Amino acid sequence: MVKRISAVVLASALTLSLAACGSNNGGNTATEGNTGSKPSGEKKVVKILHWKQGNVNAAMEEINKAFEAKYPEYKVEYTTTGPDDEYKQAQRARITANDVDVLADLSGMRLSPKDWTPGAKVPDWQQWIDSGLIADLSDQEFVKNWNANDIEKAGTYNDKVYAIPTGKVAMSGLFYNKQIFEDNGLKVPTTWTEFLKLCEDLKAKGITPIGVAGKDVWPLKLPVFALQAKILGGGDQQKWIEGVWKGETAFNDAEAVEVLDKMKTLQDNYMIDGFMGIDYASAPSIFATGKVAMLADGSWDAPTIATANPDLKFGYFPVPATEDAAKNASFVGKYDVTWYAAEKGPNKEGALKWLEFFSESENYTKYVKAAGFIPTQDNIATDSEFIDKELTPYLGDFELAYEIMMINRQNVGEHIAAEGVHTEYLAPGGEFKTAKELADVQQKEWEAAAPK
C-alpha cells in the first residue's frame, strides 16, 4: 500500500516537474478583456500592448472604458506583460507579426546613431520605423495637444513625429524623511560639501544616511546620473559624450574619475550596510519605516513610498553634485511610457482614434495623475503635492540622463555596457580599489570596441 502511494506521489511529481519545465519560460501574457478569439460583433478591435505597472494599468483600463463608451464601434484589447525584458520580448514578437495597433515603449526615442558615432547600433524603434512598421503621426491634429519641445525631443525622427511621450520622471534625486531632518535640525543640502556634512551629521546621530537597492544594480545609476550631468563636460554632458567618440574626452579623464570617486565616497561611507543585497522591491519599505534618512530612487516611486507608510512626510531633492548650488538645483531624468502606432497593424485607423482620445486633456489628466509622471502636455493640473512642491521647483533646467544620451559602441565591455558606468564594480563589493582603476578599464574597453 505504502509503495503504491509513493509510486503515485513520484509519478505525479514527475508529471508536475515536466509541467513546470513548460511553464517557466516567462512568456505568460495576461490578456485583459476580450481575447480576440471571441467574436465581438461588428466592433473593430484596437490592440494595445503595455507592461504591468499597477497604478498606470488601472488608469488605462478606465480610459479604455471611456473610449469604448464614446466610440461604441471600437473594442479595446489591452494586453499587459511583465516589465523590462519580458515586455521587450512581447513587443518584438507582436510588432513583427503585425499583431498590435498601439504599443508602449520606455524612455522615448533615444540612442539614435549620429554622424559622429560610426558603427553605433541602431535602436529597435528606429529599425522599426525604417522598415515601415510604425505609423507617421506628423499630420495628426492631436499631436498639437502635446508640448512641442517634448515631442521634438522624444517623439521625432527625421523631422517626422512617430511617438507620443506621455510623461517625464526625475531620476537623479534622493527621497528624504522630513521627520528625521526636522528632528535633527537638518536642511536640504545644496552643495556637495553640505551634502557630505549632512551625511556625517546623520551618521554621528546613529542614523544610516542613504538606502539604495544595490542588488538590482541599476538603482546605483540614479545618483550617478546627477553627478554625470553636472560634472561631465563641465555640466554639458552632450559635449563630453561627443568628445569620447572623437577622442577628446575619455572615461578616465579627470571629470569622469570625479564622478566615480564621488559615488565611491557615498558607497563607502554613507550607504546602508549590505546595500548590494537589497532588492528594488523592498527598498521603499526600508525608507518608509525610517531605517534610512534618504533613498536613492526615481520620482515614479513616490506613490509606492506613500502606500508603504501613509503617515510618512517625505520630500525629494536633486543630489548636489558640485559646489555650485545654482547648477545643482535641477533634476536629471527621462521620458517614461511612449506610445507608437503600428503602420501595418490590424487596425491603424482605430489606433489613431485611440491616441486622439488619449490626447484629450481630461483623459490625459486622469492618466498622468495615476502614473505620477511630470506631464508632457501644458496646463495640466495634477493636484499632486509631491509634483507641485517637490519636483516643480527643480524642473527649470530639466536634462536627460546619461543613459538616454550616451550612445554606446557595439560590443563594449561590461564596465560600460547598458549605457552606465557601473559603480557596483568598485570595492568593497567589486574588485576595483579606486575610481581611477575602474576608469582605466572602462577607457580600455571603450577603445577595444572601436570599429575596425
Next chain:
Amino acid sequence: MYPFGKGMARYVPLLLLLIPFALYVVFYFGPSVLTVIYSFTDVKNIPGSPVKFVGLDNYYDVFFSGNSGERWRSITNTLIFMVVVTIVQNGAALFIAVLINQRLRGDNFYRAVFFMPVVLGVSVVSLIWGMMFDPLSGPVNMLYEWLFGYKDMFFASFTHAFGYIIFVQIWMYMGYSMLIFLSGLQSVPKDLYEAGYIDGTTKWQSFRHITFPLIASSFTVNMLLSIIGAMSTFDIILATTDGRFNTRTMAYDVYKETFRGSLEMGLPSALSVVQFLMILVFVVVAVKQMRKREVEY
C-alpha cells in the same frame, strides 16, 4: 503473416511515420540547421529585412571583439559549472541512492524528500534560496555569523555568487539523478551479493566489484544528463542573479543576446553553434569512455 497488410496498405505505416517526421523537421531539425546558417549572416528579427552573408564576422565578434573577455569568462564558467555539477551531483546522488536502497524504515519518504526540489521548479527554488540567502535577514547569514562571525553577500557577491548557484543547481537536480541510480540499483540481482557474501567480500568490495559495474548504464545516463543539462542551464541563473556578479554562462548569453540584445540574430546564432560544438565534444568523449566500462555478468 502480413502484419501491415498487402499491396498499397503496406505503405500506410510509412505514411503515418511521415507525420512525426515532418513535425520533427519543421520544428526541430529545420530551425537547428537554420541557426547554423544564420550564424554566418546578419539576419535581423524584422520580417522582410535584407539578409546577407558576412562570413565569420559573428564568430570573430564572439571571440575577438571588445567584450570577448566576458565571452571567454562565460565559457570558463560553463566548464566549471559542468564539471562541478556533474561530479558532485552524481557523487551525492549515488551515495544517497545506495543508502536508501538498503531497505531503511521509511525509505519511500526519503525518496520523496530528495526528489521534492525537482518538482518545485526553478522559479520556486530560486525564490526559496533567495530568501535563505538574503544578505540582510536570511537564516544562512545568521548561521554564518554565529559560526564564523562572517557575513556573505551570496547572490550579490562577485566572487561567491556563482558558487551558490552551483550549489542550488545540485540541490535541485540531485533527486533526479538519485532516482535513476535507484532504479539501476534495484535491477542488480541479489544472488550476486549472496555469492560475494559467501566469498567473504567487505561492504566496499561488494560495492566496488558488484554494484558499481552493474549500474554502469545508469551511470552513463546520469553523466550525459548532467553534462548536457549543466551546459545548457540558464534558467536558474536568470532567476537568481540575472547574469550579474560574474555568473554568466554560454547558455545565459545565448538567451540574453537573442531575447534582450539587439535585433540582430547572427551573433546569438554563432554563440549557440559554439555552445553546441562544446557540448558535442564533451558528450562524445564521455560516451566513449563510459561505454567501455559497461558490463553484464
